[in-house]
Amino acid sequence: xxxxxxxxxxxxxxxxxxxxIDALLLPVKVPAGDSYSWVILKDDKLLxxxxxxxxxxxxxxxxxxxxxxxxxKLDFKIATFMRPCEARATIELAKLAQxxxxxxxxxxxxxxxxxxxxxxxxxxEEVEKEFSELMGNWESDVIRTICKMCDKFTCVDDxxxxxxxxxxxxxxxxxxxxxxxxxxxxxxxxxxxxSEENLNDWEKKSRxxxxxxxxxxxxxxxxxxxxxxxxxxxxxxxxxxxxxxxxRSVCPICYCRQCYFDSEKLKFTPDDYLIRAEKSGGIKxxxxxxxxxxxxxxxxxxxxxxxxxCEDACPMDxxxxxxxSIVGDNVQKLFEYVPGRKLDEPLPLTVYKEEEFKxxxx
Amino acid sequence: MEDKIGIFLCECGPNIAEKxxxxxxxxxxxxxxxxxxxxxxxxxCSDDGKKYIVNAIKEHGLTRLVIAxxxxxxxxxxxxxxxxxxxxxxxxxxxxxxxxxxxxIIEDKKEATEKAIQYIKSAYRRVRYHEPLEKKEIEANxxxxxxxxxxxxxxxxxxxxxxxxxxxxxxxxSELGGKLKEFNKIFTSMRxxxxxxxxxxxxxxxxxxxxxxxxxxxxxxxxxxxNFIVKxxxxxxxxxxxxxxxxxxTGYELxxxxxxAHYGYGIDDVYTALEFERMVxxxxxxxxxxxxxxxxxxxHCVGRKECGYCSGVCCMYSxxxxxxxxxxxxxxxxxxxxxxxxxxxxxxxxxYKDTKALGVNYIYVKDLLIEGNTKPIIKYKTEEGxxxxxxxxxxxxxxxxxxxxxxxxxxxxxxxxxxxxxxxEEHPKLAPISTSKEGVFIAGCAQGPKNIKESIVQAGAVxxxxxxxxxxxxxxxPEVRVSQISExxxxxxxxxxxxxxxxxxxxxxxKRVSRVNEVLCRGCGNCVxxxxxxxxxxxxxxxxxIHEEIVEATR
Numbered sequence: 001x002x003x004x005x006x007x008x009x010x011x012x013x014x015x016x017x018x019x020x021i022d023a024l025l026l027p028v029k030v031p032a033g034d035s036y037s038w039v040i041l042k043d044d045k046l047l048x049x050x051x052x053x054x055x056x057x058x059x060x061x062x063x064x065x066x067x068x069x070x071x072x073k074l075d076f077k078i079a080t081f082m083r084p085c086e087a088r089a090t091i092e093l094a095k096l097a098q099x100x101x102x103x104x105x106x107x108x109x110x111x112x113x114x115x116x117x118x119x120x121x122x123x124x125e126e127v128e129k130e131f132s133e134l135m136g137n138w139e140s141d142v143i144r145t146i147c148k149m150c151d152k153f154t155c156v157d158d159x160x161x162x163x164x165x166x167x168x169x170x171x172x173x174x175x176x177x178x179x180x181x182x183x184x185x186x187x188x189x190x191x192x193x194x195s196e197e198n199l200n201d202w203e204k205k206s207r208x209x210x211x212x213x214x215x216x217x218x219x220x221x222x223x224x225x226x227x228x229x230x231x232x233x234x235x236x237x238x239x240x241x242x243x244x245x246x247x248r249s250v251c252p253i254c255y256c257r258q259c260y261f262d263s264e265k266l267k268f269t270p271d272d273y274l275i276r277a278e279k280s281g282g283i284k285x286x287x288x289x290x291x292x293x294x295x296x297x298x299x300x301x302x303x304x305x306x307x308x309x310c311e312d313a314c315p316m317d318x319x320x321x322x323x324x325s326i327v328g329d330n331v332q333k334l335f336e337y338v339p340g341r342k343l344d345e346p347l348p349l350t351v352y353k354e355e356e357f358k359x360x361x362x
Numbered sequence: 363m364e365d366k367i368g369i370f371l372c373e374c375g376p377n378i379a380e381k382x383x384x385x386x387x388x389x390x391x392x393x394x395x396x397x398x399x400x401x402x403x404x405x406x407c408s409d410d411g412k413k414y415i416v417n418a419i420k421e422h423g424l425t426r427l428v429i430a431x432x433x434x435x436x437x438x439x440x441x442x443x444x445x446x447x448x449x450x451x452x453x454x455x456x457x458x459x460x461x462x463x464x465x466x467i468i469e470d471k472k473e474a475t476e477k478a479i480q481y482i483k484s485a486y487r488r489v490r491y492h493e494p495l496e497k498k499e500i501e502a503n504x505x506x507x508x509x510x511x512x513x514x515x516x517x518x519x520x521x522x523x524x525x526x527x528x529x530x531x532x533x534x535x536s537e538l539g540g541k542l543k544e545f546n547k548i549f550t551s552m553r554x555x556x557x558x559x560x561x562x563x564x565x566x567x568x569x570x571x572x573x574x575x576x577x578x579x580x581x582x583x584x585x586x587x588x589n590f591i592v593k594x595x596x597x598x599x600x601x602x603x604x605x606x607x608x609x610x611x612t613g614y615e616l617x618x619x620x621x622x623a624h625y626g627y628g629i630d631d632v633y634t635a636l637e638f639e640r641m642v643x644x645x646x647x648x649x650x651x652x653x654x655x656x657x658x659x660x661x662h663c664v665g666r667k668e669c670g671y672c673s674g675v676c677c678m679y680s681x682x683x684x685x686x687x688x689x690x691x692x693x694x695x696x697x698x699x700x701x702x703x704x705x706x707x708x709x710x711x712x713x714y715k716d717t718k719a720l721g722v723n724y725i726y727v728k729d730l731l732i733e734g735n736t737k738p739i740i741k742y743k744t745e746e747g748x749x750x751x752x753x754x755x756x757x758x759x760x761x762x763x764x765x766x767x768x769x770x771x772x773x774x775x776x777x778x779x780x781x782x783x784x785x786x787e788e789h790p791k792l793a794p795i796s797t798s799k800e801g802v803f804i805a806g807c808a809q810g811p812k813n814i815k816e817s818i819v820q821a822g823a824v825x826x827x828x829x830x831x832x833x834x835x836x837x838x839x840p841e842v843r844v845s846q847i848s849e850x851x852x853x854x855x856x857x858x859x860x861x862x863x864x865x866x867x868x869x870x871x872x873k874r875v876s877r878v879n880e881v882l883c884r885g886c887g888n889c890v891x892x893x894x895x896x897x898x899x900x901x902x903x904x905x906x907x908i909h910e911e912i913v914e915a916t917r
Binding site for chain 1: 370664850852853854855856857860861874892894895896897905906909910914916
């Protein structure tokens with residue numbers, strides 16, 4: 001792993017030196033050594049502290065890109081290195097004009113998974129060591145549950161189209177450069193590098209792994225279903241939620257300026273609450289806990305990339321990301337939509353298909 | 363100021379009174395907050411009933427109104443007018459439908475009464491959150507845009523101009539007259555087509571009220587009935603037209619493309635219908651070698667299977683083609699290969715019989731294929747068996763299909779097309795010349811294959827409809843229940859712009875938020891539903907208003 005990371009740093013330094021890009025957006029270890037922050041940098045010394053493949057997702061990369069480019073194009077070129085789930089969320093945000101990727105080279109890599117934030121902040125050094133042994137072990141037990149059930153950790157078979165993907169699976173520490181867009185090709189040729197021609201080993205091993213992880217995903221989702229199918233089960237599962245809304249704050253896709261659930265629209269008069277209490281025998285305060293999660297599910301289901309930041313952040317250990325993965329998978333399948341697959345694939349909400357009405361015909 | 367809410371109950375003769383216990387209703391609502399007046403009347407929509415409401419509003423100083431009566435579809439407008447008459451903003455009123463939704467459908471009086479109470483309470487709860495909306499008036503523009511300068515477009519334009527309407531004709535090609543100009547004669551009169559259409563063109567050109575824009579295409583259409591703004595591109599120059607109605611008379615093309623090869627197109631002396639018309643126009647019918655053909659086959663239904671419909675005119679123009687040939691070469695053998703003749707008009711049967719009497723042979727075929735290297739050979743199957751026939755010339759009678767580029771116009775006008783690409787009428791029987799978009803009409807082959815007569819009839823119908831519904835001096839009241847976008851909540855994703863059917867939303871680049879053009883907005887609510895960040899509210903249908911109504915309805 002350490003060799004790989006220094007190789008990537010070398011590569012990115014070259015990109016700066018050759019002026020292929022003007023700056024980099026990378027996770028850099030914070031001074032206390034117990035987390036990472038996204039930093040825009042061009043300085044060699046900072047680059048030494050940057051980790052293109054950090055063990056944790058602190059701030060979801062899509063949020064970093066969005067806050068940088070939401071108000072319009074950069075007038076300089078940057079490259080960023082991200083986990084596939086972060087890049088896919090970035091693409092979703094770009095579709096909603098919440099990020100502008102014209103001047104951004106989005107680089108992804110075969111992701112070994114990430115470690116739980118809480119575990120990392122307790123013993124960062126131990127976890128770093130654990131994580132560095134991960135590369136090559138694509139089915140580790142150390143990683144987060146949502147990573148164990150992730151089937152989009154590599155881009156084989158048109159999984160997702162970032163500018164450049166770096167294949168690592170089945171290559172024994174070697175990197176395979178797989179450009180997926182014109183921008184990616186240009187970046188690669190600017191470094192004097194060629195795209196990998198022989199991808200057979202990578203493809204074969206990747207497909208095997210995807211198959212395994214997909215089964216794992218189904219297995220874990222099925223295990224979870226009794227806790228979340230139906231209103232009663234859902235109510236029970238979310239009963240311990242303390243309404244801190246942290247899942248919303250860290251979610252890369254939650255793009256609203258002001259959350260509906262914080263708005264005046266959901267502040268009711270006392271008699272309104274009394275009517276509800278009268279109906280169901282009682283009403284919990286703070287109210288609308290389940291409505292909040294259901295609302296977020298409806299909003300996020302199509303674009304949810306199962307990055308797991310919500311679950312990582314939840315102080316009550318609710319399996320938010322795993323629950324969302326069930327809803328997401330089902331809804332996405334319905335519209336044959338894969339969030340973050342391609343920038344020019346429109347959001348289903350904006351697509352009118354006459355035949356969809358037939359599904360509603362009696 | 364404290365609200366004074368009035369609730370009016372309508373007996374609707376025996377309609378409601380028999381099924382809803384009004385005493386119980388009054389008992390249930392009398393203690394609702396701010397309710398200052400509860401009224402009851404035999405028939406609120408009658409003159410006496412209306413007076414009763416106006417007087418009560420004035421006498422008690424009512425500030426909001428609930429009327430429990432019939433469906434708002436029937437009398438909402440009536441009661442809104444009553445509010446105005448009493449000086450109350452008409453949007454501070456809500457109707458509860460206790461007739462269709464209660465009295466008429468529930469047998470049990472107790473149950474019907476309970477439901478009526480629930481509906482009235484819902485309306486009461488909603489109306490408390492209503493906001494007054496101000497009506498606006500704008501002048502309707504009586505001018506008309508006609509897209510397409512073929513026979514249909516010319517006919518509509520003339521009819522309108524003769525009633526003193528300003529008409530703009532936008533024609534894609536460099537001349538008026540459309541397809542008809544390429545014909546020699548018109549069936550069944552066998553009148554000269556050129557003079558027929560040129561007479562019309564002359565009239566159009568003389569008409570001061572008609573402005574013709576040739577080599578022009580419609581680029582963008584904004585607005586609605588009475589107030590369209592149309593961007594037209596003439597060669598490379600752009601201009602803007604303001605009209606009140608739009609007529610789509612874009613006509614047709616003949617079935618073309620790769621499938622024609624199946625009918626032998628590409629073999630020497632196999633001609634399309636228009637190629638044949640052009641040949642006839644030269645005055646001579648000759649094969650490629652320059653000899654008069656001894657035998658000519660006319661193939662019906664070319665493209666019918668591929669298109670999935672019968673164009674209804676090919677049989678007749680095929681018979682006309684046989685006439686062309688027989689007129690010039692009495693002794694030439696003419697065979698028409700058809701799949702059942704379509705002759706629906708009172709004059710068509712005679713036209714066919716007269717042609718047959720000239721010695722034209724009609725063969726009903728089940729299947730047909732045209733092959734050959736130097737001369738076309740027709741291989742065909744009839745009920746009697748399989749046959750082959752070599753001829754000197756073949757003419758293909760192609761089906762009518764929508765012109766290329768029509769999809770773009772459909773998008774620009776925001777009107778629907780059917781599977782084959784023709785525009786869809788609002789209703790096949792009841793509204794065959796209007797579209798789903800008010801103020802946009804279709805005439806002639808834009809709607810589907812038609813002959814000249816049918817096209818002209820439709821042209822007249824469209825003109826009549828426009829003259830009667832778009833009257834000069836008429837005022838339009840733009841919808842006041844329009845969308846509102848919150849600048850602070852809008853994330854600038856422009857989803858609303860994609861789903862707006864009226865081009866009523868634009869993007870403010872400086873602030874990076876979407877904004878509503880209130881004149882163009884029709885209040886459909888598409889944008890409200892699709893806004894991912896709940897930044898849009900529809901006036902009079904705000905989340906709050908709907909929520910309050912539902913709270914009570916589901917209590």
